[in-house]
Amino acid sequence: MTASNILETTDWSHLLHAHGTAEGAVPALKTLQGEDPDPMAEAVDVLEPYFLRQSTPYPATPAALRYVLAILAEWGAERAGDESLADVAEGLSIFVRNIGFLLRRCEEDLAGRAVDAQAAQRAREILDERAAAPDPAAGASASGSASAAGTPDGAGAAGAHAAPERGGPPAKGDDVWEALGELRDPLIYNAGLELMGLTSEVLDVFVPRVPRPNGRIDLETLDTVVPWLVLPGADDARTAVLAEVCDRLDGLDPADPRQREERRTLVQVLVDLKEDLSGLGEDEDPAVRALAAISRPEHEGAVPELVRALQRMTEEDPENVYGPTWTEIRDQADSAVIRVKAPLEALLPAALARIGASTGFLPDHDWLPLVTHGFPPSDGEVWERLLPETPSDAQIQVLAALADNPHQWDPGNEHAVAARSYLGLGSMSREELRALVDRHRAAGPGGRVTRVSRRAAARAAQSAQSAQAAPPTLPTPVVQPAPPTRTAQAVPPTQPTPPAQPTPPAQPAQFAPPTLPTPVVQPAPPTRTAQAAPPAQPTPPAQPAQFAPSALGPQPGPTGDASADGGAGPSHAERPARAPQP
Template identity: 25%
Template sequence: MDTRADTLRSTDWSRTFHAHGPATDAPEVLAGLLSAKGEERAEALAYLNGVILHQGTVYPATPPAALFVAGLLADPVGDLPVSDPLGGSAGAPSDPLRPHLLGFLADVARAVTEVSAGRSLAHMIELADPGEQRDELDALLTRMARGDTEWDEGLWEDPLLDTVFHAALRDLHLAAPALLGAVRPLLTHADGRVRQQAVTASGALSRLGEGPEVDLSGAADLAENRDQGAAIVLALVEGGGDTSAFLTHPDQAIRACAALSEHLEDDPVALGELRTALADPSAADSWFQDRPGFFPGHVRSSLVDALVARSGPGDAADLLPVFRALAGVASVFTSESDLAGLLRLAMGVTEETTVSGVVSPTDLQRAYLRAVADNDRLWSTGVAGLSPVLHGLGLPSDREALAALAANP
């Protein structure tokens, strides 16, 4: 596939759209990535992360944009500075453009993986085929390009749009080898920041292709710090590689990252690493100076997700210290991601079971409830972080009532 800059000219953008409508503006805005003006590069980068890829959704305009971005990775423009449009961990204002472009490709790959999980490429190709409705699909894309529908609700409810979105997923899967080919030379780039982002992008993109495992040995030989080492382990996690050897690494952060591998779901050593790491969730959140892109937010959130997925109600006693530690750092804004999964397990709820109410909690369950009731950070005025979860478990969402239930045997 073509990953050169002339993708802007060779693509019929009128047949695509993005989060804000027809993508006929893409050539002009994306050309800003090649601009000598920093504000134009920043505007184009914001367009990539907020319009071409919007809140984890890929659009028909995403595949050609991703190929264009991949074609810029070797361009000298990648050395020019640009501000981070998201203001997050993707980089400081003085960072060069190249790491941001790699971050965009990694985010696209993860979005595709999440939506197309469990589907083979052959199945996606089938879903993207309009069959006898090819003419109707052509008419729909023409209407979109004209913008005469004003992007009303009726247009978004057209079942043919499913075919269009499936085609975007298909195209990105098919583009994975070309995207990986553009990223691979950067695995041994002189700039450690670029290497780390290239490793992260390689791990995410490798899940889209059906080729061999990405060789990260060159990047491993050049790894200079924990952040870069963890990025390599996490790339193996994403790509389905074997991380078991890292469970004995001297660095706890590296061990915990290795434990996140789906292949270690039944490994007691990996489970123990997750529990140990979450015994001090604040320390886990501060492991990295430049947090690997694998983690969308707090490091502890990914550790909690893995721990909950590998545990059951029978593990509640062993998980109580972890729950108490998390309750001590959680807030009304993070309480659901920090505590909901473990609380449901403690109350005996799994994906296969539900409860209508807990009338007489056990001593162990009351210990969990006390950890919630006693934490002021979970009960800020006007914000009830765990109230929906408590309500769903048949528990009182009023603090005094919950404390009373937790206190009485």
């Protein structure tokens, strides 16, 4: 089906994007079939914020993807390489690639699900009901704002669509999402499933363009198609692309600096395709060695190689050693050593280098992920660690490095405060931590005892009290022997009956033991609510940004892949820089 047919036959009025029904996006989409690069570039700017806002698929996203694929197919490789359309072609490719990254992260969420046809039908009915209802605000808003679907007002193809993002008049489309209520989640899942079904169409357009006639590889096209090659149904295309990549890689000279960046790019592709690169662990290029370790971090020797790489990236010029994509390699290395739960002792060189070089900005994304496995978690609090009572040498070195860096103690830096609290330091001052470290170093491994944070102390006291079924039982008082009674005395010899005597006054009772004083009620240990609120906890290390449609459609998250194996991690947090074409 041609791009024009898709545009004309699609029922855009019953498809939703991030800001309402999608018929208002049709003029911008139609501009992509034009000849003028400037308005076409404006139209490209509509795609991400409306059809893939915050890495979320919408009911209109599959139709938009089909349309973009039809445009690229009609262009052909020749027009796609036209210099005047370079920005437009790149924008369209990025849109396709980011959808692939989204599906790669969400593959587990979508597995086993089926399209909810009832939710789709009910959504259509709600949209029809809203369209038939009179709009009392239509007259007041017609002159200066877009309609419920965001109809352009003549300010350019993308101008009307950008209005809500610029803080313009509120988009009525947001109200549509509110009206859908519980239908929002199944509609977004439906969109994800429909996009997954377009994998073969994406590969049909891009895979033939990966190899160049001169035996080289189109790296930009390869970059676009890689996330789609690991999705279900892509096995044949993946095999074909792997063969092209390996052939090209075998023909590159590791010693030739002119081929170094292309070689690194191709090795990164193999990592993304989950290939085992442990055979490149002795490569002369440090970037290739690091990528080989990332591909199989559980193999022997992989973690030491990754730690060396992370340390060098901190202490040396990383771009000179690892190339322009060194940040991507670093993020993948972080994710790899965290995923295999490497011990603190193994990560210590990289962790100390990171702490020493840190400016205190976002420590929870800098050095903190490398050390958290080395500090015990507190009971019931996943994101809190406790100061160990008998710290190891590695733990002491981490605390010493933290005490030595003044940027980690800026009282105005809430991130640094939260990071210290995360390690169990609580309100401990820098001087107190230094004194604690000095005491531990002087005591040696056998005599180290540290105090824990007040929160931890309160928790320990609370646990101790709850472990007791009842208050402490007082010792049983010793019963004093009762004084001998008259009847207990020896009976004297029988005497003549004396005259009756008056009854003696009653004696005070002496049989009961003396009453013990009431036990003093022990003060209850301080509870957590009695303490000052702890500093804000840091954002936990990055995990897999999974699309969760429980909120209004979009969920914040990165636009790239999460890690080399599709798991959680900071890899591809931003769009990786494209390697220069050879």
